[in-house]
Amino acid sequence: MIPRTAARPLSLALLATLLASLAVLAPAGLPQARAEGYNTGRTAPSMLVVDGSGSMRADDVGGRSRMDVAKEALSTLVPMLPEDASVGLMTYGNSDPATAASQEAGCQDVKTLVKPEGLDRQALLGAIEGVQPSGYTPIGLSLTKAAAELPEAEMRSIVLVSDGIDECGGPPPCEVAADLAQKHPEMRIHTIGFKAEQAARDELACIAEATGGTFADATDAETLRDELLVKMTRAIQGYATQGQQITGGTSPETAVDLAPGSFLDVLEHGSAAIDDGEGFSRFYRLQLAEGEIAHLTATMVLPGGGGEASSLAQLRLATSSADGVDCRIGEVQARAEADLGQGPITAAVATPRLGETANLTCFGEDADGTVILEVERTGDPAQEEAVPVELQFFAEEKVSLDGLPPAAKYVRPQEPLAVPSDGQQIQPAFSFASAVQDLDGPMRGTIIPGEVQFFRIPAQYGQQVRAAIALGEFEVPGGMGLTLQARMYSPLRDDVYLVVPPSASGDATGVSTKAVPKTTLQVNQAAPIQFRNREDGGTEARTSFLAGDYYLQLAVVPSDYSAQRLFEVPYVLDLDAVGEPAEGPKLSGQGAVEDRFAADPGSAPRASDGGGASDAGGASDAGGAPELEDPPTEDERSGFAVPPVVWAVLGGLGGGVLLAAIVIGAVVLVRRGR
Numbered sequence: 313m314i315p316r317t318a319a320r321p322l323s324l325a326l327l328a329t330l331l332a333s334l335a336v337l338a339p340a341g342l343p344q345a346r347a348e349g350y351n352t353g354r355t356a357p358s359m360l361v362v363d364g365s366g367s368m369r370a371d372d373v374g375g376r377s378r379m380d381v382a383k384e385a386l387s388t389l390v391p392m393l394p395e396d397a398s399v400g401l402m403t404y405g406n407s408d409p410a411t412a413a414s415q416e417a418g419c420q421d422v423k424t425l426v427k428p429e430g431l432d433r434q435a436l437l438g439a440i441e442g443v444q445p446s447g448y449t450p451i452g453l454s455l456t457k458a459a460a461e462l463p464e465a466e467m468r469s470i471v472l473v474s475d476g477i478d479e480c481g482g483p484p485p486c487e488v489a490a491d492l493a494q495k496h497p498e499m500r501i502h503t504i505g506f507k508a509e510q511a512a513r514d515e516l517a518c519i520a521e522a523t524g525g526t527f528a529d530a531t532d533a534e535t536l537r538d539e540l541l542v543k544m545t546r547a548i549q550g551y552a553t554q555g556q557q558i559t560g561g562t563s564p565e566t567a568v569d570l571a572p573g574s575f576l577d578v579l580e581h582g583s584a585a586i587d588d589g590e591g592f593s594r595f596y597r598l599q600l601a602e603g604e605i606a607h608l609t610a611t612m613v614l615p616g617g618g619g620e621a622s623s624l625a626q627l628r629l630a631t632s633s634a635d636g637v638d639c640r641i642g643e644v645q646a647r648a649e650a651d652l653g654q655g656p657i658t659a660a661v662a663t664p665r666l667g668e669t670a671n672l673t674c675f676g677e678d679a680d681g682t683v684i685l686e687v688e689r690t691g692d693p694a695q696e697e698a699v700p701v702e703l704q705f706f707a708e709e710k711v712s713l714d715g716l717p718p719a720a721k722y723v724r725p726q727e728p729l730a731v732p733s734d735g736q737q738i739q740p741a742f743s744f745a746s747a748v749q750d751l752d753g754p755m756r757g758t759i760i761p762g763e764v765q766f767f768r769i770p771a772q773y774g775q776q777v778r779a780a781i782a783l784g785e786f787e788v789p790g791g792m793g794l795t796l797q798a799r800m801y802s803p804l805r806d807d808v809y810l811v812v813p814p815s816a817s818g819d820a821t822g823v824s825t826k827a828v829p830k831t832t833l834q835v836n837q838a839a840p841i842q843f844r845n846r847e848d849g850g851t852e853a854r855t856s857f858l859a860g861d862y863y864l865q866l867a868v869v870p871s872d873y874s875a876q877r878l879f880e881v882p883y884v885l886d887l888d889a890v891g892e893p894a895e896g897p898k899l900s901g902q903g904a905v906e907d908r909f910a911a912d913p914g915s916a917p918r919a920s921d922g923g924g925a926s927d928a929g930g931a932s933d934a935g936g937a938p939e940l941e942d943p944p945t946e947d948e949r950s951g952f953a954v955p956p957v958v959w960a961v962l963g964g965l966g967g968g969v970l971l972a973a974i975v976i977g978a979v980v981l982v983r984r985g986r
Contacts (some may be wrong), residue, residue, distance in 0.1 A: 317408035317888060318792065322846050323651065323766065325658040334424050337930075345530075351354075354677060357400075357428045357462050357463050357468045357469075358397070358398070358399050358400070358401075358428060358462075358468065358469045358470070358471060359399075359400045359401070359402055359428050359458040359461055359462055359468075359469075359470050359471070360386070360399065360400065360401045360402065360471050360473070361402045361403070361404070361406060361437030361454050361455070361458050361470060361471065361472045361473070362382065362386065362402070362403050362440070362443060362473050362791050363382075363403075363404065363445075363449065363472075363473055363474040363475055363476070363506075364379075364403040364404060364405040364406030364407075364443045364444070364445045364446070365404065365405030365445060365446075365447055365448055365449040365476060366405065366406070366412070366446050366447060366474075366477055367445070367447075367449075367660065368382065368445035368475055369446075370507070371443045373507065377445075378445075378475055378506060378507055379443065379445045380475060380735050381506075381734075382506060383441065383443070386436075386440045387440060387441075390436045390437050390440070391433065391435050391795070392583060395974075396429045397900065398428045398430055398431065398463075399426075399427060399428060399431055399436065400424065400425075400426050400427050400428030400429070400458075400461060400462075401424075401425045401426040401436055401440065402422065402423065402424050402425065402454060402457065402458055402461070403422075403423050403425060403443055404421060404422045404423070404447070404448070404449065404450050404451070404453070404454045405421065405445060405447035405448055405449060405450075406421075406423060406443045406445065406446070406447065407421045407443060407446050407447035407448075408446075408688055409446070410777065411447060411534050412446040412447040412448075413450060414472070415480075418447040418450075419445055419446035419448050419450045419453070419479075419480035419481070420450070420453070421448070421450070422450060422453055422454045422457050424457070424461055425439035425443075425707065426439050427461065428462055428463070428468075438679045443507070445555055445568070447478065447481045448479055448480055449474065449476050449478055449480065450478065450480040450490040451472070451474060451477075451478040451480075451485040451519075452478055452480070452482055452483055452485040452487075453480065453482070453513070454472070455470060455472070455485060455488050455489060455492060455501065455519070455617065456488060456492070456971075458470045459492050459495075459496060459499060462499070468496075468499050468500075469501070469502060470499070470500075470501045470502070471501075471502045471503075471504075472501065472502070472503045472504070472516070472519070473503075473504045473506060474503070474504075474505065474506070474508065474512065474516060475505070475506045475507045475508050475512070475645070476508060476509070476512050477508075477509070477511050477512040478515065484515075485515055485518075485519055486515060486518035486519055486522055487500055487521040488519075489518070489519040489520075489523055490522040490523075492523065493522050493523045499523060500523050501519055501520055501522070501523040502520055502527070503516035503517070503519050503520045503526075503527050503528075503918060504516075504527075504528045504529075505517075505527070505528070505529050508529070513527075513529055514684055523864075524543075529967070537881075538826075554574060554576065554702065554743070554744075554745035555573075555574040555575040555702050555703065555704075556573065556574065556575050556576065557575070557576055557577075558570070558575040558576065558577050558596075558703070559577060559578075559594075560577050560594030560595050560596050560723050561594065561595040561685070562593070562594070562595065563595060563638060564595050564632065564684050564686075566595065567595035567596055567597040567684050567685075568595075568596055568597065569596070569598075569599075570596035570597065570598045570685065570703070570705055571598075571705070572705045572706060572707040572901055572902045572903055573704075573705060573805070574703070574704050574746045575702070575703040575704075575705075576700055576701070576702055576703070577594055577687075577700070577701050577703060578698050578699070578700055578701065579592050579594065579612065579687070579689040579698065579699055579700075579701050580592045580687055580698045581689075581695060581696055581697070581698070582625060582690060582691050582693065582694065582695040582696075582697075583689075583690045583691065583692070583693055583695065584695070585624075585690070585691065585692065586624050586625070586626035586690045586691045587626065587690060588690060590690070591626075591688055591689045591690030591691070592689050593686050593687065593688040593838070594684070594686070594687045594701075595684060595685065595686055595687075596684070596685045596687070596703070597634070597682065597683070597684055597939070598682075598683050598685060598705060599681050599682055599683075599738075600663070600666040600675075600681040600682075600683060600707070600903075601664075601681060601707075601709070601903055601904035602666055602904075603638065603665060603666060603667060603668070603682075603709060603904075604665065604666050604681075604708060604709055604710070604903045604904060605662055605663055605664070605665050605666075605707075605708040606662070606663045606683065606705060606706075606707060607660070607661075607662045607664070607704075607705070607706040607707075607708060607804045608629060608631075608642075608660065608661050608663075608685060608701075608703075608704070608705055608706075609658065609659070609660040609703070609704040609706075609805040609806075610627055610658070610659050610660075610687045610701055610702065610703055610704075611627075611656050611657070611658045611659075611701065611702040611744065611805065612627045612628060612656060612657045612658075612689060612696055612699060612700075612701045613656050613699055613700050613701070613702070613743075614656070614657070614693050614699055623691075623692060623693045624691050624692070624693070625657055625689070625690070625691035625692075625693045626657075626688075626689070626690045626691050627657045627658070627659045627683065627687070627688070627689055627701070628659065628686075628687075628688045628690070629642040629659050629660075629686070629687060629688075629852075630642045630662050630685075630686045631661070631674065631683050631684065631685055631686070632671050632674075632681075632683075632684045632686070633674050633680040633683070633684070634680075634683075634684060636684075637673045637674070639663070639664050639673060639674035639675070639683065641661055641664070641674070642661040656743070656764070657965070658801070658805050660804060660805050660806045660807075662846075663675060663683065665710065666679060666681055667679070670928065680715070684974075687701060687703065689701070690779050696977070702744075702745075704804070704805065706804055706901040707901060707902055707903025707904075708899060708901075708903065709846060709899070709903045709904050711843075711897040711899070713844060714845070715804050715893065715895060716842070716843055716895055716896060716897075717774065717842050717844070717894045718842070718843055718844060718848075719842055719844035719845045719847070719848035719849035719850075719853060720839035720840055720842055720845055720849050720850060720852075720853040720856075721850045721853070722816075722839075722850050722852070723809075723811055723816040723817075723818055723837050723838045723839060723850075723852050724776065724838070724840055724890050725811075725813065725816060725836075726776050726778060726813065726836045726890055726891075727813070728778065728780065728813040728834035728836065728892075729778040729779065729780040729834060729836075729887075729888060729890075730780060730886070731780045731781075731782050731832045731834065731886075731979065732753075732754035732780060732782055732884040732885070732886040733754075733782070733884065734754065734884060735751075735753060735754030735755045735756040735884045735885070735886065736751055736753065736754070736755055736756060737750075737755075737756050737757070738755045738756065739759045740757055740758075740759065740763075740765045741759075741765060741766050741767070742763075742764065742765060742766065743766055744766060744801075744805065744863060744948055746766070746966060747766035747767055747768035747863055748765075748766065748767045748768065749767075749768050750767060750768060750769045750770070750887045750888070752788055753886070754884050754885065754886040755767075755885050755886070755887075756882070756883070756885075757882075757883060757885070757886050758880040758881060758882050758883065759866065759867075759868050759881050759883060760868070760877070760879065760880055760881070761792075761794055761868045761869070761870035761877040761881065762868075762869070762870055762877055762881070763867065763868065764865060764866070764867045765865070765866045765867070766863055766864070766865055766866075767863065767864040767866065767885065767887060768861045768862070768863055769861070769862050769863075769864065769887045769888075769889060770860070770861055770862075770889065771837075771841055771859060771860070771861075771862050771889040772841070772859045772889065772892050772893040772894070772896075773841050773842060773843065773859045773861075773893060773894040773895060773896030774840055774842070774891050774892050774894030774896075775840060775841055775843065775889040775890060775891040775892075776836060776837040776838075776840050776841070776856075776889065776890055776891050777800065777808075777837040777862050777864075777888070777889050777894060778834075778835070778836045778837070778887070778888055778889075778890055779798060779800075779834070779835050779836075779864055779885065779886070780832070780833070780834045780835075780885070780886045781796070781798065781833045781834075781866070781883055781884070781885050782830070782831075782832045782883065782884045783828075783829060783830060783831040783832070783881060783883050784829070784881070784882030784883065784884070785825060785829045785882070786829055786879065786880065786881050786882065787875065787878040787879070788828070789872075789877075789879075791872070792870055792871055792872045792876055792877065793826070793870070793871035794826070794827035794828070794868055794869070794870055794871070794881070795824050795825070795826060795827055795868070795869045795871075796824060796825050796826070796827040796831055796833055796866075796868055797822055797823070797824040797865075797866070797867040797869055798810065798822055798823055798824070798833060798865070798866055799821065799822030799823075799864070799865040799867075800822070800835075800837060800862060800863065800864055800865070801862065801863040801865065802855050802856065802857075802858060802860075802862060802863075803858050803859075803860035803861050803862065804855075804858060805814065805863075806851065806855035807820040807821065807855060808820065808837055808838075808840035808856055808862065809839070809851075809852035809853070809855070809856070810822060810823050810835045810836065810837065810838060811835070811836050811838050811839070811852075812833075812834065812835055812836075813834060813836055817841075818838035818851075819851035820852075820855070822865070823835050826898070827868050827881065837856060837862070838852040838853065838856070838959070839852050839853035839856050840853075840856070840891055840894075841856045841859055841896075842856075842857065842894065842896070843857055843858070843896045844857070845857040846858075858899070859896055862889075864887065866883075866885070868881050889909065901911060
């Protein structure tokens, strides 16, 4: 017998496929509050369909049977499933001798061993162990029965593991899958071919493609790798939203109190065009104390779609006084336009320091500190769909600048980080909330054209972040162009200026280059992080004023968003923060809390009083990094607080728009490699 580790690649391929199939676009880590019987939104009910036909008895995997290797893979998978998953198990060919002897009977022998009603690990493990391969291969019938077993009106998935082609007649399985896709557009079918002949591989790939699923090919135990050939729905932007639930008002008069922290709301629709005034707005009321600056950020998460270059969305922040006078902060600075398919849309503004500006209306000496924030969504991507929006309010109190290093007036050159050749395998992350933490050395991963991935790099005052990226070998379809893009954000999600050394010309919208095999890209933060940068620094330095977690956003943008783009581009990435740590204030992001909770109009209620205040505060060891919200507890991770009907709307996605239904699981749920 060969070592157990020889079968690990199949385990990895199966695990990656199933975990990808479980995740849907919904927040991971919000307070628990859900309707009875409703899925948490983190995972989609799933049915494992395992080939138990006679061919699985073949001892052609290093002297072991295909069934033994498959059982080992499945048994490895079950303990790693998330607690809130609903996973069932179905087999075909797992027949008694009399049934196996009759093709007519064997082709009807599809058994549900465990229903997809919650997660019963022991039942799954016991059922897997009891499978005895002996019968036929009714793939089409198994797909139909698996779909019938899954609950209606939710995202759901089928994961099929098979070594052969359907041998029972009837409609071809690919046609069955296409019919199921018509009837259940929210369902995905993912397939793994194990020791499969070419005809079987083609059939399994066709099944997956018909439903927007993924296909993985496993050949033998020695050369098997956890390689998924097509990760279609992973490429359709998945985003792990984060924050405490809040529901803003629909007019300035109904604005709700907003305390410093991280929040999650919903923008119900877009509009025919950006800036047409027909979009949807939420309104919030915040209270500033004397000497404070409000840093306000909104990140809108659009469902994945066709990536049409002409399809524009906009997220706008605007501020006004309590009596409706425009504060003239946010009209231009916060405007963010993006082509669908190029990542989440983030808008950020900072107010003047209260009481120290000539703008008497909102921030002058006579201002009471009450500010109305409007978050407006316009544009036609997913125009009729409700989409989540993350909100951050960081309150910067006034601190003494005595003894702090001077601001950076110009770009500060740094040596580029060496281009890496290999690194530690990572799981991709698709949001600020789930960004991959920088490791001690280079990281190795893959990215699909049209996908946006996030990385997090702690940096102290006096330091600059550097990144070096090297693409591996891949084949580009004829006529398609690819662009590698790198962009950086501050702890407050402001755009950070980057330079490509040795150039001293910075760009806040990121840098890009043509993506071909072996492409390399080295980028540096334009200026060292110094607290004085925001008020006294040069243009390239002003958003690099706060120590904490900086974010690298990596994307490969295709010229063609057709199915041709569904291939993996391997990369190796290295990140670091270079420079001698310097002095800087340790800000909590909560500002002058004793003033904020005073009983006056516009003050934000405490979280215990039913408001949206964050419970967290304090500074990180990075020398002032804001921690706007405590990490969710394990109990909180099992649910969410946005009304279930809203997430049902988000999950429905009609009109041919494909939801990022099975993306986040590879990020949020697969933790084994970190």
